[in-house]
Amino acid sequence: MILASPDQRYALALEPEPESYSKWWRISCTSEDENWYAQFGGNTPVEILAGFTDALLAPRPETTPDVWSILIAAGWTYVRDERGHELAEHPDGIMQLRRGSNPDRWNPGWSAAALLPDGLGGLETLWEAHLGNAPHLAAAFATALVDPDPVARAEFDVPHSGLVTQQPGGRQAYELGKEHAGRLARARANSVVRRRTPLTTQPVTGSAPATPAAAVPRR
Structure with a gap:
């Protein structure tokens, strides 16, 4: 499945493969002011992937x-x-976000991974994502990544269930469907706003990280 934005600015391809750790989602932008490529493994939590794609519909920050x-x-x-080279890591060591600094590599961008010890001295990759080199999209991804709100999953559809806390949600299918319909309506509204908003470019500047504060991350 391939989707293109109305202005032909963005392209999204979904190509499921037998291995869930393979790259299922591919998103790209080729324009005068943006040029990046992102891809996500099949196990990437949909809520985190949605944080990235929703940002495509919103106006770029100033x-x-x-x-x-x-x-x-x-x-x-x-x-x-x-x-x-930069690395941010969750305290439990499972989640990482990296960004390399290699002058010989074009457009290195950010990459995220969920990792577990494999019992043999190495690490098993649960899911992996490469975010491209658009800071506002990486920021949207990071915001979704640390969102502490619980996510809806079927009782027996949680890999590595010992790592999460499961509680009966009580929400029915029609309630989840209503929430999804509302999200799609907001996405369409944002898409209309984006098409009507003139595009602007801003120079990329670094800034010092903020002081740490406690929060509960999403995986």
């Missing part, structure tokens, strides 16, 4: 957001090494 401050404010650690 200033460049600081992605790292969003995570640090949620209690993540942040380090930048002597080569300029």
Whole structure:
């Protein structure tokens, strides 16, 4: 399945594969003021993926957001090494967000991964995402990533259930359907606003991370 935005600015392809860790979702933008490519594994939580795609429909912020401050404010650690590589990690070590600094690599962008020890001294990747090099989209992804609100899942449809707290939600299918319909309506409204809003560009500038504060992350 391939979708294109009305202005042909963005393209989204969904190509499911047998392996859920493969790249199922591919999103790209090629224009004069934006040029990036993002891809997401099949196990990427839909709520986090939606945070990224919803930002495509909203007007771009006037200033460049600081992605790292969003995570640090949620209690993540942040380090930048002597080569300029950056890493933010959740305290339990399962979630990471990285950004490399390699002058020989075009458009390195951000990448996220959920990792678990495999019992053999290595790590098992639960899901992985490459976000491209658009700061406002990476910020939207990070905001969804640390959102503490619970998510709806079937009782026996939670991988690694020992890592999460499950509680009966009590919401019925029609309620979830109503919420989804409302979300689609808001997305359409944002799409109309975006088409009517002139596009602007802003220089990308770095900023120092904010002071950490406790919060509960979403995985």
